[in-house]
Amino acid sequence: MNQTARLFLVAIVAGATTLSGYKVFVEKNEKMTVTTVAETPSFIPTNFTTNTALNAGIDFTEAADKTVHAVVHVKNTTISRQPVNMHDYFFGGGSPREMVGTGSGVIISPDGYIITNNHVIDNATQLEVTLNNNKTYEAKLIGTDPKTDIALIKIDTDEALPFVPFADSNNVKIGEWVLAVGNPFNLTSTVTAGIVSAKARDLNEFDSNPQSFIQTDAAVNRGNSGGALVNTDGQLIGINTAITSETGSYVGYSFAVPSNTARKVVEDIMEYGNVQRGILGIQGGSLDSKRAAALGVSETEGVYVAGIEKGSGADKGGIKEGDIIKDIDGHKIAKFSDLAGYLGSKRPNDVVDVTVLRGGKNKIIPVTLVKLEVYEIDDLALEVKNATEAELQLRGIKNGVKVNRALTNDMSRYGLEGIIITKINDEEVKDIDDVKKIMNRRNYNEPIKMTFVNERGETNSFIFR
Numbered sequence: 001m002n003q004t005a006r007l008f009l010v011a012i013v014a015g016a017t018t019l020s021g022y023k024v025f026v027e028k029n030e031k032m033t034v035t036t037v038a039e040t041p042s043f044i045p046t047n048f049t050t051n052t053a054l055n056a057g058i059d060f061t062e063a064a065d066k067t068v069h070a071v072v073h074v075k076n077t078t079i080s081r082q083p084v085n086m087h088d089y090f091f092g093g094g095s096p097r098e099m100v101g102t103g104s105g106v107i108i109s110p111d112g113y114i115i116t117n118n119h120v121i122d123n124a125t126q127l128e129v130t131l132n133n134n135k136t137y138e139a140k141l142i143g144t145d146p147k148t149d150i151a152l153i154k155i156d157t158d159e160a161l162p163f164v165p166f167a168d169s170n171n172v173k174i175g176e177w178v179l180a181v182g183n184p185f186n187l188t189s190t191v192t193a194g195i196v197s198a199k200a201r202d203l204n205e206f207d208s209n210p211q212s213f214i215q216t217d218a219a220v221n222r223g224n225s226g227g228a229l230v231n232t233d234g235q236l237i238g239i240n241t242a243i244t245s246e247t248g249s250y251v252g253y254s255f256a257v258p259s260n261t262a263r264k265v266v267e268d269i270m271e272y273g274n275v276q277r278g279i280l281g282i283q284g285g286s287l288d289s290k291r292a293a294a295l296g297v298s299e300t301e302g303v304y305v306a307g308i309e310k311g312s313g314a315d316k317g318g319i320k321e322g323d324i325i326k327d328i329d330g331h332k333i334a335k336f337s338d339l340a341g342y343l344g345s346k347r348p349n350d351v352v353d354v355t356v357l358r359g360g361k362n363k364i365i366p367v368t369l370v371k372l373e374v375y376e377i378d379d380l381a382l383e384v385k386n387a388t389e390a391e392l393q394l395r396g397i398k399n400g401v402k403v404n405r406a407l408t409n410d411m412s413r414y415g416l417e418g419i420i421i422t423k424i425n426d427e428e429v430k431d432i433d434d435v436k437k438i439m440n441r442r443n444y445n446e447p448i449k450m451t452f453v454n455e456r457g458e459t460n461s462f463i464f465r
Contacts, residue, residue: 067230068181073130074114074116075101106239121151174198202335221250279370286337287303302333303338313369317368379439385404424438
């Protein structure tokens with residue numbers, strides 16, 4: 001019994017010692033961990049351990065506060081008719097169907113003028129604008145320019161609205177921090193940050209419509225179209241317009257129409273009702289090693305002048321075939337999109353100083369820009385120009401406009417270049433202004449009847465649906 005008591009006493013002492021040691025050395029350094037089970041969120045949370053912009057000492061809060069209240073949500077309601085039988089398919093008509101699209105817009109004046117993309121409001125039967133304070137207004141269309149994908153709309157309100165001032169996009173620098181403000185996926189008042197990745201970017205290098213975008217890596221998605229690209233001072237440097245993606249969503253690059261181009265377009269719409277484009281009057285293209293070798297020149301940057309339009313500013317100013325345009329008004333011209341982008345902010349009769357390389361020497365030539373006398377019929381994918389008296393007499397007709405070129409490969413196969421259009425929807429056309437008026441008056445759902453005379457003097461009609 002004494003032996004048992006001694007063993008029991010030893011066990012008690014050992015247990016007490018162990019417990020005391022645990023209390024002193026272990027328990028005071030432990031923390032309680034509680035695990036909970038939550039429902040899977042509909043949006044995947046992400047965590048970034050660093051913030052490059054903040055680490056660089058860049059503060060976007062002031063620029064965001066200046067702009068987020070001036071970027072609006074644009075709702076576009078379109079009524080289209082879907083054919084339900086063969087008669088509807090061939091002769092028009094069908095069941096009406098409402099389609100709703102959304103995008104963004106930027107207030108550019110306190111009285112309610114808003115700039116957006118043409119593709120955001122295209123074919124709208126009703127436009128609705130929602131401000132950052134959730135107030136909703138019906139908007140009216142002031143004018144559009146499909147070529148630059150810019151549109152101007154307006155809302156009427158009794159209060160002065162916040163707006164974003166324009167910056168000079170020619171002064172934008174590669175590597176500069178920027179903010180993209182818009183409404184992606186109907187998530188209103190969204191701000192993303194990035195840098196300017198490139199300038200004068202042409203997404204369709206071999207297309208007949210040269211482009212000149214500001215490229216950025218700020219995240220832009222569906223719904224951002226028409227929104228603002230601003231600098232760190234909260235000034236507008238571009239209108240977010242496009243992304244390049246295999247998925248349809250942002251993958252690293254986005255593109256904006258430069259503010260100088262957008263500003264010029266909306267000012268023309270307000271003053272003239274259409275866009276006044278000034279051109280040099282040259283044919284040519286960008287240079288690289290391969291093209292330079294083919295042309296027998298040593299320069300790999302600039303715009304090679306392959307032809308001059310008779311009577312144009314380039315012709316009258318003295319630019320010659322074989323010249324290489326290197327600079328315009330002090331702005332370097334490395335490729336054709338540099339030239340197109342700068343001229344996009346100019347009007348007919350503006351004078352620009354063109355620096356050309358000729359015979360190994362630079363020569364500065366003042367050139368007065370002339371008005372572009374062509375019109376693109378987007379619904380027909382045809383570009384037309386005013387026909388000369390000699391062209392009309394040769395085919396025995398009194399009026400018409402000449403098809404300059406087809407704008408798509410589908411239309412090119414019909415061989416319509418050179419025909420003279422005398423009527424559209426049975427209305428006579430004398431010049432491109434008549435074409436504009438007829439096309440602006442027509443109902444979007446109506447077919448288009450085009451009457452024309454071909455090069456053999458034969459009269460034909462096509463109906464486009």
